[in-house]
Amino acid sequence: MSLSRITAWLTLAFALCMQGVAHAAPSVKSPAPGSHMMRGKASWYGRAHHGRRTASGRPFNMFALTAAHRTLPFGTRLRVFHEASGRSVDVVIDDRGPYIRGRIIDLSKRAAERLGMLSAGIADVRLERLPLKTWLPPDDAEPVESFRGKSLQNAQHLSARVGVVSEPLDTRLLR
Numbered sequence: 001m002s003l004s005r006i007t008a009w010l011t012l013a014f015a016l017c018m019q020g021v022a023h024a025a026p027s028v029k030s031p032a033p034g035s036h037m038m039r040g041k042a043s044w045y046g047r048a049h050h051g052r053r054t055a056s057g058r059p060f061n062m063f064a065l066t067a068a069h070r071t072l073p074f075g076t077r078l079r080v081f082h083e084a085s086g087r088s089v090d091v092v093i094d095d096r097g098p099y100i101r102g103r104i105i106d107l108s109k110r111a112a113e114r115l116g117m118l119s120a121g122i123a124d125v126r127l128e129r130l131p132l133k134t135w136l137p138p139d140d141a142e143p144v145e146s147f148r149g150k151s152l153q154n155a156q157h158l159s160a161r162v163g164v165v166s167e168p169l170d171t172r173l174l175r
Contacts, residue, residue, distance in 0.1 A: 040104035042080065042125040044112030045097075054095035061108070065089060068097035068106040077130040080105065082115040082123050089114040090130060 046062040054060050056074040067078065076093040089111045098106040105127065107115070117123040 037078075037127040037129055038104055039083075039124070039126045041102055041122050042105045042107055042112075042115075042117070043098055043100065043103050043122045044107045044109055044117065046109035046112075056094045058094055060095065063110045064108055065091050065111050065114070066094045066108045067091040067111060068095035069093050069104070070096060070098075078105075079128045079130055080107065080111065080115065081126040081128070082117060083126060084124065085116045087115050 045060075045068070049060045050062045052060050054068075060066075067080070069076070069078075072078075072093045074094055077090060078093065079088050079090050081088045089107075091107065091111050095106070098104070103122070105125065107117075109118070112118050115123060115125075
């Protein structure tokens with residue numbers, strides 16, 4: 001085989017490879033904050049998992065405003081809209097799931113309660129990503145100072161009501 005023929009074959013192979021690269025699927029990017037992400041079915045989980053370690057390494061708290069999603073990074077903040085009731089709740093992704101076909105998110109018991117879907121168990125929802133700075137605790141949250149000197153249970157209750165995902169509580173501050 002002549003050198004010119006080898007060069008022609010290599011050029012053709014290179015061109016075909018480059019054509020495949022040019023038509024490769026674009027990488028998946030996380031949607032911009034405030035944009036509609038997806039619609040689908042939500043479910044909730046609670047007592048059976050309460051206290052167990054989540055995929056993020058934190059203990060699951062069924063009273064916190066958290067959720068499980070298959071692919072979103074831990075710490076992602078979402079607004080979940082219940083399509084039928086019009087209610088919404090802000091949650092933080094701290095676990096992986098759901099593992100049941102057809103569902104897009106698993107909510108903590110507290111988040112499901114806020115959406116009004118506890119008895120039904122599943123609901124049609126819409127998800128929107130929230131920028132970190134716009135996520136705020138609910139209006140009925142009490143300041144942390146009001147619990148100083150009270151029991152560990154009160155402090156944990158406050159943490160769950162506010163929906164804060166934080167480091168383990170230092171009980172020395174409560175004494």
